Amino acid sequence: MAVHPAPGRIPAKRGEARARLLEAAARRFYVHGVAATGIDAITSDAGVAKMSLYKNFANKDDLVAAYLEDRHATLLQLYRRRLAEARSPRYRVLAVFDAYLDHAALAYEADFRGCGLLNAAAELPSRHPGRAAVRRHKEEIENLLLEHLKELAPRDPEWCRGTAEHLSFLLEGAMVRAGLDGGDRRLRRARDLASGLLDNR
Numbered sequence: 001m002a003v004h005p006a007p008g009r010i011p012a013k014r015g016e017a018r019a020r021l022l023e024a025a026a027r028r029f030y031v032h033g034v035a036a037t038g039i040d041a042i043t044s045d046a047g048v049a050k051m052s053l054y055k056n057f058a059n060k061d062d063l064v065a066a067y068l069e070d071r072h073a074t075l076l077q078l079y080r081r082r083l084a085e086a087r088s089p090r091y092r093v094l095a096v097f098d099a100y101l102d103h104a105a106l107a108y109e110a111d112f113r114g115c116g117l118l119n120a121a122a123e124l125p126s127r128h129p130g131r132a133a134v135r136r137h138k139e140e141i142e143n144l145l146l147e148h149l150k151e152l153a154p155r156d157p158e159w160c161r162g163t164a165e166h167l168s169f170l171l172e173g174a175m176v177r178a179g180l181d182g183g184d185r186r187l188r189r190a191r192d193l194a195s196g197l198l199d200n201r
Contacts, residue, residue, distance in 0.1 A: 017046070017048050017052045017055075017056060018056040018057075020046040020047065020048060021042060021043070021046045021048060021052070021053055021056060021057070021063070022063075022066055022067065022070060023046070024042045024043075024045035024046035025037070025042045025046075025063050025064075025066075025067050026067055026070065026071070026116075027045065028041055028042055028045065029064070029067055029116070029120060030113060030116045030119070031113070033119070033123055034064055034120050034123045034124070035123050039053060039060060042063070061128075061130070064120065064124075064130050065129065065130055065133065067116075067120070068117060068120060068130055068133045068134060068137075069133065071116050071117055072117065072133075072140075074103065074106075075099060075100070075103050075137075075141075076099075076140075078099040078102040078103055079096060079099035079144065081099075081102075082095035082096075082098040082099050082102070083095045089148050089149075089151035089152035090152060090195075090198045090201075092148040092151065093145060093148040093149060093152065093167070093194065093198060094191060094195060094198075095148075096141060096144055096145055096148075096167075096171065097171060097187070097190060097191040097194055100171060100174075100175060100187055101184055101187050101188065101191065104175075104178060104184045104187055105184070111182040112178065112179065112182055112183060112184070113179050113182075114175055114176055114178055114179015114180070115172075115175045115176070115179065117134045117137055117138075118134065118175070118176065119179070120134065121134040121135075138168070138172065141168065141171070142164055142165065142168040143164075145163075145164040145167050145168060146160060146161065146164035149163055149164055149167075152198070152201055153201055163197070166197075167194055167197075170190050170193060170194060171190055171194075173190075174186040174187050174189065174190030175187065
C-alpha cells in the first residue's frame with residue numbers, strides 16, 4: 001500500500017528521504033522486479049516527491065545499484081553476527097549458511113522469493129554494472145567460505161579451494177530452489193549437507 005505524506009507535512013530531509021526511497025525501492029524490486037517497478041511507484045510508496053528521488057539518485061540505474069549494495073551489506077551484517085557466535089572454523093563456515101537463513105527470514109510484503117541479488121541480475125542486460133556487482137558479491141561469499149576452510153584444513157589448499165566452490169554451488173542452488181518453493185527448507189537442507197561434509201575432515 002502506498003504511503004502518502006500527511007497534509008502540511010514538512011518535506012523529508014535528504015538523508016531521511018534517501019533511506020525511505022531505498023526502502024520503498026527494495027520492497028518493490030524484490031516483490032515486483034526491477035523492470036516492472038517505475039519511479040512513480042517508488043516515490044509514492046516512499047511518500048516523497050519525484051524531484052527528491054533525483055536529488056538522491058542520478059537515475060533508476062543508480063537506485064538499482066544502491067539497492068544491490070544495500071542487500072549485500074545486509075547479508076554481510078547478518079554474517080558478522082553469526083560469525084561472532086562461531087567458536088571453531090567449522091562453525092565459521094556454517095555461519096555463512098546461517099546468514100543466508102537469517103536473510104530469508106527477514107519480512108517482505110509477499111512470500112519469500114529467493115535471492116534478491118540473483119533475481120535482479122536475471123533482469124539486467126548482460127553488460128549492466130549491476131550484474132558485475134552481483135558477481136562480486138557472490139565471489140565475496142565464496143571467498144569467505146574459502147578463508148574459513150583454510151582455518152579448518154590449513155595444509156590442504158586444494159581441498160579448501162574445491163570445497164569452497166562446492167559449498168558455494170550448494171548454497172546458491174539451495175537459495176534458488178528455496179525461492180521457487182517460497183520457504184527456507186532447501187536452505188536448511190543445504191546447511192545440513194555442508195555440516196556433514198565438514199564432519200568428514
